[in-house]
Amino acid sequence: MSKTDPRTPNDRLRELIRESDWTYEALARAVNTLGATSGLRLRYDRTTVAHWVRGACPRPPVPELAAEAFSRKLGRTVTVEDTGLAPPGTPGAALPGASDPAASLGELRKAHLDPVLRESMRRTLLAEGWPSTDWADDGGPGGTCLRGPVHLPPTAGPSWRIGASEVDALEAMGRFYHEVWDAFGGGHGTSALAACLADDVAVWLRSPMANGVRTALMSSAAELTLRLALMHFENGHYGFAQRYVGIAAQLARGADDRTMYVTILARAATLALDLGQYRKAAHLADSAQVLLTACAPDTVSFAQGEFAMAYAAVDDVRAAHRCLDATQQNLSRCTTSEWQLAVYHWQRAQVLAFHHRPGKLLPLLRTSLRHVPPTDRRFRAVLMLSTAHAQLRLGRLEEGCATLRRLLTEFSLLRSADMAGGLQELLRQVGAFGRARSAIDLLEQARGLLPQGPAPARPRPYGH
The missing domain is CATH 1.25.40 (Serine Threonine Protein Phosphatase 5, Tetratricopeptide repeat)
Known part of the structure; x- marks a missing residue:
């Protein structure tokens, strides 16, 4: 265990313990339990927590586990920074929950470059880390704390004015990384894409530009960030995937892009589903229904197919079939591609898989x-x-x-x-x-x- 200044008590941690109505022993047990779910064998006790309160700082991923324990107990997001357990300047210490998506992109990239943080965040999922399910409430990890376009604080950026060429560049990158993912899987290109988002896109987002350009740029950035989340998920970096999904939701919300936001909620529901968080997946599906009325048929058909799987997982057969019916109806209203048909039949098969009918799904x-x-x-x-x-x-x-x-x-x-x-x-x-x-x-x-x-x-x- 490394030490911060032992003469500086950790008042933030002490206050969180008091607010949670926990004893030192109870906090230790909560951290040990969360560690076990991540494959860690921790044996902390009240003496250990007493050392933390006096100023000691445990090594990662323990600060992240403590923040998650408090988040679950208090029903709100508690960051590592809130606990006072992260040394100043630790990359990613304030994640998730940062209201500035551009800053979050940089922090996540730093965390991924740090071997210790990368390993701890790879395995650490957060109860409040999924996108906000309320379009009108921007205060959560998936929100921007603002309505409409997000006006990010200016910083040193390019000498030219950001315009349509940057939007075109992002759209081209989106097509490129989609093709790479389709052809070679998520194990290629994650570092390069993370660097592009952190070093280029984040700077562009902070630069002066016309409102229309900013909206288009944020929509394209949201799509690229979602792609990176899916690639991380396929690599087994579930904690990073969850955080990038949250950032993508922030960007889509900032662009007032409901179509992109619904797509992100649909993807998030499937990620939660694949991680065994069936209730969370169904909750995301419930929350997205009101937004679907503003979306085009191709978006509705894809999203409802994803939500059908979420409902099937919680044995809500009626909702699952209602979503599949909506998928089929909306497919008939748009120009259907081969990929859309492949996804539709896959989604139907997965609903049957949750109903344990392997013969029917073949x-x-x-x-x-x-x-x-x-x-x-x-x-x-x-x-x-x-x-x-x-x-x-x-x-x-x-x-x-x-x-x-x-x-x-x-x-x-x-x-x-x-x-x-x-x-x-x-x-x-x-x-x-x-x-x-x-x-x-x-x-x-x-x-x-x-x-x-x-x-x-x-x-x-x-x-x-």
């Missing part, structure tokens, strides 16, 4: 596969993984192994910790079939393609 997965664009290797691999999982659940070993052999060809070109974990788990299931020739051949083909060690706890990779 035809939907096959239909989805037929519609996946040739360039979208990543989504195609996810569909193959889901197909093999359903086949193995039904005891169809030969079919499952055939699907996994095709998947291995795609997987060899992808960089995805998420995908690797899902594939590793299915290969473990195949190994249980012992001497079956198809199983032996598949495991031999897979040798050397996957990292060693236990598979992640998440049951399936993130989808589209």
Whole structure:
């Protein structure tokens, strides 16, 4: 345990303990419990907390765990900075909850470059870290604390006036990183995209520009930030993904872009769903319904399909089917792409998966596969993984192994910790079939393609 100045008591921590009506022992237990959920074996007690109150500072990720413990107890966001447990100048100490999205982009990048902070934030999810679910209430982590365009404080920026060329550049970057993600998975380009957002986009957002340019710039920045969140999620950096989703929501809200905000809520619901936070996913779905009336049919169809999965996870069958009906109706009102059809059938299949009907979902997965664009290797691999999982659940070993052999060809070109974990788990299931020739051949083909060690706890990779 490193020390701050031992002569300076931590009054902020003492006040939080008093406000929480906790004893030192109760805080220690809460931190130990949160640590266990992140895979850490902590054995703090009241003596340890007494040292903190006197000015000692525990090493990361303990300050983050303490902040999360207070957030859950008090029902509001408590940052590491609020606890007084982070040394001054610690990157990311004030995250999440910063009202300036440009500053947050810089802080998150610094945190990712710091090995200790990167490891602690990678595993630390925050109860209040998801986007605000109330468009009219901008005070949460997903809000900007302002209505309409956000006027960020000026800072040293480019010598030229920001204009349409910067907006065009962001839109081009969005297309580029989308193509990279589709073709090669989330393991490529996260550092470069984070640097672009922190070093360039954040500076642009603080520079003088016309209101229309600022709105367009913030919308494009929101889309890029959401892309980075999805890439981090696929890499297993769930804490970073959650924080970037919150920043994307801030930017979309600042641009008064309801379509982008609904898309972010839909993505956030699916991320929460994939992390097992079913109630949070359904809550995000509930909150987005009122905003859908202002969105185009293609946005509504995608979002309602995501929300259908969230409702299926909490056994709200009526709401799930209502959302799927809305998805189908809105698809009929727009020019439908192959990707949209692939996603629609995937979403229907996932609703059935939550209802434990693997036999019914296989035809939907096959239909989805037929519609996946040739360039979208990543989504195609996810569909193959889901197909093999359903086949193995039904005891169809030969079919499952055939699907996994095709998947291995795609997987060899992808960089995805998420995908690797899902594939590793299915290969473990195949190994249980012992001497079956198809199983032996598949495991031999897979040798050397996957990292060693236990598979992640998440049951399936993130989808589209």
